Amino acid sequence: MTTHLAWDAKEATVGELAARSGVATSALRFYEREGLIRSRRTSGNQRRYSRDTLRRVAFIRTSQRLGIPLADIRAVLELLPADRTPTKEDWARISECWRDDLEARIRTLQRLRDNLTDCIGCGCLSLDRCVLSNPGDELASHGPGPRRLIED
Template structure:
């Protein structure tokens, strides 16, 4: 049996929103807890979402798919007047502001791909050719894992690539 909402319904249940958006109910609850979407409660304490929440969920999913962190998405949605649903113009403005982050990430991934055969982030399996050589394992005292990448990220304020 389908949970499909009538085409002219103004509100959707969480199940209808999940079915129509392709997003799990648990993810919708998570989005709501993070302030990305909103619902009202019925007298029976059931969630009801306005139909335009579909566009908001699509906006969140697309932004996530291109690698934008949920915090950044939430900040962008909070900038919209009266918490309205993003329009095409909103998407154009926000995606332009995210372009540099994406370009930086692409650059980092290209470098990672190109160095992949010789380096695993200084764990290090290629000491004889490593450009980041760690003589006498001096970084071992700083803890387990890829220390140089962690150091670079910390120096860039939590970003993998400094802008």
């Protein structure tokens, strides 16, 4: 059985899709059970995925790497057209759904990077004994935990 997906193939087997996408066949079957991707069945009950499933799988994997829950990924994928291959504009439209959340995550990670040493370097996590970064435990009035790392 070949696992190479020809450039002009309209459909892919689960093995071809796995080889081309870099995602295990078990993960592809899981994505299908979760409603993230779809396949049709042959008369021999074998899965066949349309070629545009490659883009969906890439979108799912990238979204997962960004920490987006599968339920949120599924909800956004449901906004794509079911009757045709999604266009660049379709992908751009659904990508906008998470822009604000991703921007907030980026700000939080930048703040963590920039303040990590000052905030937790001494191990006090803004307790009153940190006279250099938090004299008089003034950050306690803003709430519990490492306040410099938590966005208000």
